[in-house]
Structures are given as structure tokens and as C-alpha cells.
Amino acid sequence: xxxxxxxxxxxxxxxxxxxxxxxxxxxxxxxxxxxxxxxxxxxxxxxxxxxxxxxxxxxxxxxxxxxxxxxxxxxxxxxxxxxxxxxxxxxxxxxxxxxxxxxxxxxxxxxxxxxxxxxxxxxxxxxxxxxxxxxxxxxxxxxxxxxxxxxxxxxxxxxxxxxxxxxxxxxxxxxxxxxxxxxxxxxxxxxxxxxxxxxxxxxxxxxxxxxxxxxxxxxxxxxxxxxxxxxxxxxxxxxxxxxxxxxxxxxxxxxxxxxxxxxxxxxxxxxxxxxxxxxxxxxxxxxxxxxxxxxxxxxxxxxxxxxxxxxxxxx
Ligand SMILES: [Zn+2]
Numbered sequence: 001x002x003x004x005x006x007x008x009x010x011x012x013x014x015x016x017x018x019x020x021x022x023x024x025x026x027x028x029x030x031x032x033x034x035x036x037x038x039x040x041x042x043x044x045x046x047x048x049x050x051x052x053x054x055x056x057x058x059x060x061x062x063x064x065x066x067x068x069x070x071x072x073x074x075x076x077x078x079x080x081x082x083x084x085x086x087x088x089x090x091x092x093x094x095x096x097x098x099x100x101x102x103x104x105x106x107x108x109x110x111x112x113x114x115x116x117x118x119x120x121x122x123x124x125x126x127x128x129x130x131x132x133x134x135x136x137x138x139x140x141x142x143x144x145x146x147x148x149x150x151x152x153x154x155x156x157x158x159x160x161x162x163x164x165x166x167x168x169x170x171x172x173x174x175x176x177x178x179x180x181x182x183x184x185x186x187x188x189x190x191x192x193x194x195x196x197x198x199x200x201x202x203x204x205x206x207x208x209x210x211x212x213x214x215x216x217x218x219x220x221x222x223x224x225x226x227x228x229x230x231x232x233x234x235x236x237x238x239x240x241x242x243x244x245x246x247x248x249x250x251x252x253x254x255x256x257x258x259x260x261x262x263x264x265x266x267x268x269x270x271x272x273x274x275x276x277x278x279x280x281x282x283x284x285x286x287x288x289x290x291x292x293x294x295x296x297x298x299x300x301x302x303x304x305x306x307x308x309x310x311x312x313x314x315x
């Protein structure tokens with residue numbers, strides 16, 4: 001049987017990880033390189049010369065004497081945990097196909113559940129903010145879906161009570177193989193919501209393939225071309241070739257979230273979707289996910305618990 005090149009790719013082994021990020025100095029050096037790839041730059045006056053005050057772990061600008069730490073102004077700011085713990089969390093979050101629950105993370109990195117939860121949600125917030133930046137293009141399959149909540153008796157799928165609605169979109173290449181995905185929580189499946197989402201997430205000219213749900217017509221208002229396939233419901237709809245990938249991804253998302261988390265709060269759903277999306281879109285290069293996530297974490301502003309809760313309201 002042919003080997004699946006994604007499943008069988010070489011990830012980063014634990015010995016490789018320890019070699020690269022196993023000590024506090026290695027983690028500090030890695031972060032320094034990622035934060036200042038061309039050498040130190042003073043955040044206040046852009047001067048490049050500095051001295052290091054090792055006892056306080058700060059860098060002092062030689063011109064304006066401003067002092068800054070490696071993690072000031074980043075998602076790692078004011079952490080009391082060693083950087084080795086942060087890198088280990090990044091490793092576990094990115095290298096496992098289905099992610100890792102807060103509870104399991106706390107066991108594996110040896111910190112309290114609350115501390116593990118905060119690390120995990122800060123890193124998921126980094127993924128969420130990053131995920132919004134690149135728009136899909138070419139051909140995409142799109143579908144409406146729901147997560148969580150209790151099913152109201154007799155109602156399934158569309159319109160089911162208290163579930164969280166989200167859009168699943170899969171960009172496919174010339175061979176109709178999946179490339180990138182977007183999983184976005186929406187405020188219901190209404191024309192104006194789909195229009196807003198399309199402007200934000202799709203390049204004009206994108207060919208959008210959907211079933212007959214009326215709201216998806218709104219993609220034309222974002223300059224996209226709409227292709228509709230009326231598929232009926234049930235098994236026939238799920239197996240329709242036009243939606244092969246969006247249905248596969250939806251099945252994987254739901255199984256992955258159910259398998260890893262068992263239950264999660266509704267308000268955190270955008271972060272869980274962002275986490276799945278982040279890993280999927282970078283699945284061809286597992287080892288590079290560690291420095292890449294650290295790189296954007298350094299460019300994401302600090303997020304104390306108060307703000308971490310505030311961000312949940314926004315989505
Ligand atoms: Zn300065």
C-alpha cells in the first residue's frame with residue numbers, strides 16, 4: 001500500500017526536540033533569533049547596540065538606556081514559567097495530530113491545570129489571530145456546520161438548538177486535493193453574515209462550491225463565483241463528490257475535538273477551530289511549526305487572563 005506522505009512524514013522526535021530546545025539557554029537563544037533576526041533593535045529608539053544585564057535578564061539600549069526583556073510586549077510577557085515549559089507546550093500542541101487537552105498538557109509539562117490552561121489558550125489565541133490573515137482562492141468547497149450544545153429533540157443539523165454555527169471552507173488544487181482550510185464561527189447562516197465572511201476570507205474571483213443553502217449566494221457580493229449543487233439530505237449529500245473534502249474535514253474536526261476534549265465551553269469554540277485549522281494548514285512541515293508558532297507568539301501582544309476572557313466575547 002502506498003504510504004500517505006503526510007502521515008509518514010518525519011516530525012520532530014523527542015531527542016531532536018531536547019537537542020534544540022532542552023535548556024533555558026537554548027530556548028532564550030532561539031527566541032532571541034526569532035525576535036531579532038537581524039540583531040537586537042531597541043523597541044524605543046531602534047538603536048542596535050546594547051548591553052545585557054544578566055542578573056535581571058534584561059537588555060539595555062546603549063543610546064536611550066531603555067531596558068527590555070526578551071519576552072516584554074509578547075504573549076510570553078510576565079510568565080513565571082521557564083521557557084523550556086513554553087517550548088514543550090508548543091511542541092505538544094503542534095506535533096500531535098489531534099492536539100492535546102489542558103488536563104493532559106498539565107500532566108505532561110508538570111504544571112497546575114490552571115497554568116496549563118492559560119498557556120494553551122494563549123497559544124490558541126496566537127493561532128486564532130494568525131489564522132485570519134491569509135485569504136483562500138481558486139476553487140473552494142464550503143458548508144455550514146454546528147458544534148456543541150444540546151440537540152433539541154427531533155432537530156438535527158441546520159437549525160438545531162443552542163449549537164454554535166460555523167463555516168467550513170476547503171481550498172482545493174487543480175487535482176481537487178485539499179490545500180488550506182478555514183473554520184470560522186459565524187452568527188448564524190444569514191446572507192449578510194456570509195457576505196462579511198467572504199470579504200474577509202476569500203480572494204475576489206474564487207469559485208465557491210456549495211449546496212443549495214440560500215445564504216451562500218452572498219459570496220457573489222464579495223466578487224466570487226458561486227456554483228451550486230442541490231444534493232438533498234442524509235447520506236447522499238455527505239457522499240456527493242463536489243463536497244468530498246469539506247465533508248471529510250468536517251468529520252475529522254468533529255472526531256478530533258470529541259476525542260481530545262470530550263467537552264468544551266461554547267465560548268472557546270473559535271479557539272478550538274483555529275487550533276485545528278492552524279495544524280491542518282501547516283501539516284506538510286511538522287518540525288517547522290515550532291519556530292513558526294514561537295515567531296508569531298513573539299509578535300502577539302501580551303494577554304493577561306482578563307484579556308483572554310475579553311477576546312472570547314469578541315468572537
Ligand atoms: Zn533605545
